[in-house]
Amino acid sequence: MKITNEQPEKRRIGFKIAIWLTILVFTGGIGYCVYNNLEQHPMLIVSLTSSINETHNTPIITNVTFEQSQTFIKGTNSVIKFPEINIMVRNSSLLSIPVSYWTSTYWNQGETKGEYVLNVFFKEEYVPQLGDILILTIKQIDTKGITINKQTVFYVWK
Numbered sequence: 001m002k003i004t005n006e007q008p009e010k011r012r013i014g015f016k017i018a019i020w021l022t023i024l025v026f027t028g029g030i031g032y033c034v035y036n037n038l039e040q041h042p043m044l045i046v047s048l049t050s051s052i053n054e055t056h057n058t059p060i061i062t063n064v065t066f067e068q069s070q071t072f073i074k075g076t077n078s079v080i081k082f083p084e085i086n087i088m089v090r091n092s093s094l095l096s097i098p099v100s101y102w103t104s105t106y107w108n109q110g111e112t113k114g115e116y117v118l119n120v121f122f123k124e125e126y127v128p129q130l131g132d133i134l135i136l137t138i139k140q141i142d143t144k145g146i147t148i149n150k151q152t153v154f155y156v157w158k
Contacts, residue, residue, distance in 0.1 A: 084141050
């Protein structure tokens with residue numbers, strides 16, 4: 001006759017579960033602290049639609065919409081890849097220095113209609129304030145690097 005005692009096995013499983021729960025709670029606490037200490041930066045998401053002006057057979061921007069957001073990224077620079085659509089943002093005046101990083105996306109030059117989304121990240125020294133007038137210069141550049149369409153739009157930061 002064999003005598004078995006299952007109690008020590010149950011204690012080991014309970015101990016392992018307690019250790020794993022402690023590790024999970026500790027890791028979650030660290031993640032929560034790190035997340036709360038990260039600084040969020042304002043970002044402007046620009047959605048635009050391009051088309052062709054049929055009388056002159058030239059590209060045009062037909063619709064621009066904006067959405068304010070937050071990001072943890074401090075800034076980016078886009079890789080130049082022609083043809084492209086790019087955006088540069090200035091504050092209050094066309095003569096002021098740019099307040100955003102270079103933002104661009106590939107543009108299919110031969111298409112008759114296209115939709116693009118560009119994320120505008122602001123430089124570290126600039127934080128948009130309520131009521132700031134942002135001046136966005138949108139350029140469409142061909143395969144040779146020549147600007148073939150340039151439009152200016154305005155956005156009031158909310």
